[in-house]
Amino acid sequence: DAKTTQPNSMESNEEEPVHLPCNHSTISGTDYIHWYRQLPSQGPEYVIHGLTSNVNNRMASLAIAEDRKSSTLILHRATLRDAAVYYCILRIFSGSARQLTFGSGTQLTVLP
């Protein structure tokens, strides 16, 4: 999977929105942008994914830049349970593409 760049850590106050950025300047037209998160001592958990248009689901929103070289995961109201490592992953068409490559994510700390 192609490379993504995320800040190592971010802090947010509880019940405030959180914007988690991701740069993926080498993205190609068929690459999907996926976000997963991992709470302490748990398996990664799918959050959201998109291709070109912004996406919303019950967990979060994904805002994708017009040139697709960056995206932002938006948690509308952070809770203490949202404290986790958030991974931005590009899924590229390579071989059978049946792999998810985790890079270094963003450790989100939520302050009460």
Next chain:
Amino acid sequence: AAGVIQSPRHLIKEKRETATLKCYPIPRHDTVYWYQQGPGQDPQFLISFYEKMQSDKGSIPDRFSAQQFSDYHSELNMSSLELGDSALYFCASSHTGGQLPLNTEAFFGQGTRLTVV
């Protein structure tokens, strides 16, 4: 809803022993992934299977092997265990149904914590 089930949850082995980890994907999921996560590390992709055939291979040591059985459960076999194999091992599954897997989500199990002493 059914989730990905991994067993055992914890395993302690001695150096040079073998270990077998099991993964039961969500029913009707056609793809299984295995990951290794060392202490303080990000998950590293090991291997994946699609419809019981090996699909993609990542940084899986030669001492490790995996297979997927007719009932779709998968096993990761590790031989000649080393201290450095101590890690959390995650299995994930997804349903692609013939779509590009790029557009599907993967569901992860709770992991097996392997400790090699």
